Amino acid sequence: MRMVDLIELKKNNGEFNKEQIQFIIDGYVNEKIPDYQVSALLMAICFNGLTAKETALLTQAMEYSGDIIDLSMIEGVKVDKHSTGGVGDKTSLVLGPIVAACGGKVAKMSGRGLGHTGGTLDKLESIPGFNIYKEKDEFIKQVNEIGLAIIGQTASLVPADKKLYALRDVTATVSCIPLIASSIMSKKLASGADTILLDVKYGKGAFMQTKEDAKVLAKTMIEIGKHCGKDTRATISNMNQPLGNAIGNSLEVIEAIHTLKGKGPKDLEELCLKAGSTMLVQAKLYENEDSAYKALKEVMYNGQGLKKLKEMVKAQGGNVSYIENIDNFEKANVMIDLTSKQTGYIKTLEAKALGVVAMKLGGGRMTKDEDIDHRVGLVLNKKIGDYVVSGEPLLKIYARDKVSDELLEELYHAYEIVDEKVDRPVLIEEILK
Amino acid sequence: MRMVDLIELKKNNGEFNKEQIQFIIDGYVNEKIPDYQVSALLMAICFNGLTAKETALLTQAMEYSGDIIDLSMIEGVKVDKHSTGGVGDKTSLVLGPIVAACGGKVAKMSGRGLGHTGGTLDKLESIPGFNIYKEKDEFIKQVNEIGLAIIGQTASLVPADKKLYALRDVTATVSCIPLIASSIMSKKLASGADTILLDVKYGKGAFMQTKEDAKVLAKTMIEIGKHCGKDTRATISNMNQPLGNAIGNSLEVIEAIHTLKGKGPKDLEELCLKAGSTMLVQAKLYENEDSAYKALKEVMYNGQGLKKLKEMVKAQGGNVSYIENIDNFEKANVMIDLTSKQTGYIKTLEAKALGVVAMKLGGGRMTKDEDIDHRVGLVLNKKIGDYVVSGEPLLKIYARDKVSDELLEELYHAYEIVDEKVDRPVLIEEILK
Numbered sequence: 036m037r038m039v040d041l042i043e044l045k046k047n048n049g050e051f052n053k054e055q056i057q058f059i060i061d062g063y064v065n066e067k068i069p070d071y072q073v074s075a076l077l078m079a080i081c082f083n084g085l086t087a088k089e090t091a092l093l094t095q096a097m098e099y100s101g102d103i104i105d106l107s108m109i110e111g112v113k114v115d116k117h118s119t120g121g122v123g124d125k126t127s128l129v130l131g132p133i134v135a136a137c138g139g140k141v142a143k144m145s146g147r148g149l150g151h152t153g154g155t156l157d158k159l160e161s162i163p164g165f166n167i168y169k170e171k172d173e174f175i176k177q178v179n180e181i182g183l184a185i186i187g188q189t190a191s192l193v194p195a196d197k198k199l200y201a202l203r204d205v206t207a208t209v210s211c212i213p214l215i216a217s218s219i220m221s222k223k224l225a226s227g228a229d230t231i232l233l234d235v236k237y238g239k240g241a242f243m244q245t246k247e248d249a250k251v252l253a254k255t256m257i258e259i260g261k262h263c264g265k266d267t268r269a270t271i272s273n274m275n276q277p278l279g280n281a282i283g284n285s286l287e288v289i290e291a292i293h294t295l296k297g298k299g300p301k302d303l304e305e306l307c308l309k310a311g312s313t314m315l316v317q318a319k320l321y322e323n324e325d326s327a328y329k330a331l332k333e334v335m336y337n338g339q340g341l342k343k344l345k346e347m348v349k350a351q352g353g354n355v356s357y358i359e360n361i362d363n364f365e366k367a368n369v370m371i372d373l374t375s376k377q378t379g380y381i382k383t384l385e386a387k388a389l390g391v392v393a394m395k396l397g398g399g400r401m402t403k404d405e406d407i408d409h410r411v412g413l414v415l416n417k418k419i420g421d422y423v424v425s426g427e428p429l430l431k432i433y434a435r436d437k438v439s440d441e442l443l444e445e446l447y448h449a450y451e452i453v454d455e456k457v458d459r460p461v462l463i464e465e466i467l468k
Numbered sequence: 469m470r471m472v473d474l475i476e477l478k479k480n481n482g483e484f485n486k487e488q489i490q491f492i493i494d495g496y497v498n499e500k501i502p503d504y505q506v507s508a509l510l511m512a513i514c515f516n517g518l519t520a521k522e523t524a525l526l527t528q529a530m531e532y533s534g535d536i537i538d539l540s541m542i543e544g545v546k547v548d549k550h551s552t553g554g555v556g557d558k559t560s561l562v563l564g565p566i567v568a569a570c571g572g573k574v575a576k577m578s579g580r581g582l583g584h585t586g587g588t589l590d591k592l593e594s595i596p597g598f599n600i601y602k603e604k605d606e607f608i609k610q611v612n613e614i615g616l617a618i619i620g621q622t623a624s625l626v627p628a629d630k631k632l633y634a635l636r637d638v639t640a641t642v643s644c645i646p647l648i649a650s651s652i653m654s655k656k657l658a659s660g661a662d663t664i665l666l667d668v669k670y671g672k673g674a675f676m677q678t679k680e681d682a683k684v685l686a687k688t689m690i691e692i693g694k695h696c697g698k699d700t701r702a703t704i705s706n707m708n709q710p711l712g713n714a715i716g717n718s719l720e721v722i723e724a725i726h727t728l729k730g731k732g733p734k735d736l737e738e739l740c741l742k743a744g745s746t747m748l749v750q751a752k753l754y755e756n757e758d759s760a761y762k763a764l765k766e767v768m769y770n771g772q773g774l775k776k777l778k779e780m781v782k783a784q785g786g787n788v789s790y791i792e793n794i795d796n797f798e799k800a801n802v803m804i805d806l807t808s809k810q811t812g813y814i815k816t817l818e819a820k821a822l823g824v825v826a827m828k829l830g831g832g833r834m835t836k837d838e839d840i841d842h843r844v845g846l847v848l849n850k851k852i853g854d855y856v857v858s859g860e861p862l863l864k865i866y867a868r869d870k871v872s873d874e875l876l877e878e879l880y881h882a883y884e885i886v887d888e889k890v891d892r893p894v895l896i897e898e899i900l901k
Contacts, residue, residue, distance in 0.1 A: 039637075081479065
């Protein structure tokens with residue numbers, strides 16, 4: 036078999052069989068096939084796509100390119116959840132605890148933030164002492180004991196994805212649905228959970244720009260899951276504006292704590308309860324979403340969820356006093372309001388623009404090796420559909436030092452304020468399975 | 469400027485400007501842009517193409533990536549000719565001498581053969597002593613003195629094409645019209661001639677499979693020529709069967725000598741006279757093709773053309789006695805006939821299959837570094853439209869040693885013999901300008 040012939044095959048819109056896909060992934064991981072052949076193939080895939088069967092075969096070849104996490108020593112159904120990434124998305128920090136408080140087994144491997152999107156690991160590390168590195172045995176023990184652990188992906192998990200993603204990033208082949216789907220699903224499958232819930236986001240702050248694309252991506256991943264015998268479902272949710280109000284690492288942890296006290300933003304609460312009820316049904320712990328929803332809402336309001344978060348923080352070496360008293364979190368040096376120059380209804384609030392500003396403030400990273408400042412970020416006072424009077428604050432900026440006029444301008448440009456009343460956007464469009 | 473953004477631009481069917489194309493070519497030649505980004509771009513170009521303007525800009529950027537040959541010290545209009553390659557294509561060996569004998573200035577840089585197609589340099593080197601390496605001054609002196617020189621391309625000619633071609637070869641991005649056009653034209657333009665005649669071949673033995681594709685390629689190259697102010701024309705010729713009868717290096721030189729005595733195969737003679745008359749009109753030496761055709765036919769039949777070939781061979785160190793007496797050429801060890809098992813008309817005669825066999829016999833090379841045997845090859849007795857009786861020889865094989873039954877089978881499969889009369893194919897479809 037020659038790689039050049041396989042590239043030609045895909046260029047001519049042919050379909051790969053299992054051996055051919057295995058040859059490509061093995062050859063690439065073992066450095067027998069060079070980057071320049073793989074990038075040409077990736078571009079051909081961007082144009083001609085992959086069939087459902089090819090996508091599943093690619094995902095499996097990638098999944099088995101490295102270590103497979105065996106969670107069979109954890110009792111019960113292991114539920115996993117993955118968000119395609121957005122701005123202000125602290126769902127896992129709320130969802131993990133409430134699902135675990137209702138009996139779910141959440142053994143989650145998470146990632147770091149890049150560009151305008153944040154990452155769960157970075158958020159957790161704003162709690163002093165919190166350790167995202169755990170040996171496998173410890174990880175399993177923790178989930179068996181408290182039902183919840185969130186750790187970093189090990190370097191040996193899906194090495195094929197690491198190589199492919201790095202190559203896609205520099206060859207303009209990131210935005211290709213079968214490649215995105217196989218990248219996400221290979222990691223989820225290798226992580227060993229029994230069920231997978233995907234939160235596929237669409238809109239200006241997300242990977243997928245349109246609802247339609249998000250649905251295609253979701254369906255592609257559900258198909259892969261089915262092919263691999265895993266109960267896989269997906270929420271399709273709006274990321275035209277940030278989720279909740281806080282953007283920035285410790286700011287988002289604080290917002291998650293508020294939410295676990297029943298005092299969080301309603302959109303975040305709603306997403307966590309809806310996604311959580313699907314997960315509990317997937318885990319076969321509840322018969323239907325309604326009963327699961329009620330149970331989740333109960334633990335959200337009675338402190339059981341918050342207790343679960345504290346248990347996890349303690350088990351992973353974090354300082355629990357920060358969860359108990361949010362005033363312990365170190366404050367940013369500079370806190371200033373961005374005030375509205377207009378009176379009217381907020382029509383747009385560009386999630387991506389806010390994510391970029393949060394990154395520029397030091398809360399995110401452009402490249403993988405940058406350090407981040409956990410204190411900085413933004414907290415929104417007004418979101419789409421809200422009425423604002425000229426002079427009222429739109430948001431508060433938490434910064435290391437003086438905020439440039441340029442950045443204020445950039446932030447203000449993220450808002451569009453109009454005279455006519457604007458409807459609040461629907462957050463969850465659909466739940467697919 | 470970032471290469472990844474330029475790949476994205478072409479992926480989204482955008483158009484490059486001059487600076488962007490210059491950035492790509494400079495970056496690639498200077499090794500600032502890696503192979504894997506260029507191969508992704510090449511694949512995107514295979515799908516989305518290049519506009520006429522982009523193709524011309526790419527060609528010029530490639531042309532100026534290395535040395536430009538200055539032929540201004542040669543008096544008169546310098547005419548050049550290029551064939552897109554085929555099987556049995558010894559046109560240059562006949563065309564160069566007859567055009568020079570009619571006053572044309574032919575300062576030609578040629579290439580070697582690869583795969584099933586032969587190369588003019590390999591053919592010339594079957595004449596003992598013939599030297600394809602000449603210093604620039606010597607090259608110019610020779611053309612000024614005798615009107616004709618055929619040498620190898622220097623390593624410093626269009627280095628961008630060398631790198632790009634090598635990459636295209638292993639990434640399934642060879643068959644893309646704007647890339648083929650810019651590759652050919654950048655070398656022709658850098659070689660410094662005033663006019664260019666392209667022989668664009670189509671059919672089973674050619675790069676372009678269909679007449680339509682050949683015409684698109686020809687028009688693309690003519691457009692580039694116009695953009696660069698060079699009189700560029702193209703013949704569209706049939707390569708479903710080999711040109712002439714001989715395939716193999718010394719066998720083709722011998723056939724060229726026959727043709728320069730007015731005793732060559734009629735298809736080869738016709739292509740040389742038609743292409744030659746276009747070149748002489750391009751050189752403004754004749755007012756129209758008809759008068760040029762007559763003059764060329766005269767020098768083909770009166771020995772002036774053959775004399776010109778001898779002058780070139782002598783000027784380039786070759787042993788002229790081989791031209792004077794073809795029996796001097798060393799014979800292949802084994803000569804056997806492939807006889808027909810059927811009676812009927814020859815309907816197809818797969819040029820590519822014959823080219824591949826000639827290569828396997830040792831007359832061509834699979835990779836650039838292989839040695840070749842100048843003696844071996846094939847000489848056809850029967851071509852498309854000919855009537856053959858069972859037991860009659862279809863062709864003669866010239867081999868180093870015993871020919872395997874497998875190879876004989878392979879050769880026989882190149883023929884299709886039918887009962888119904890078959891028309892002889894038209895060789896030159898059109899001459900475009």
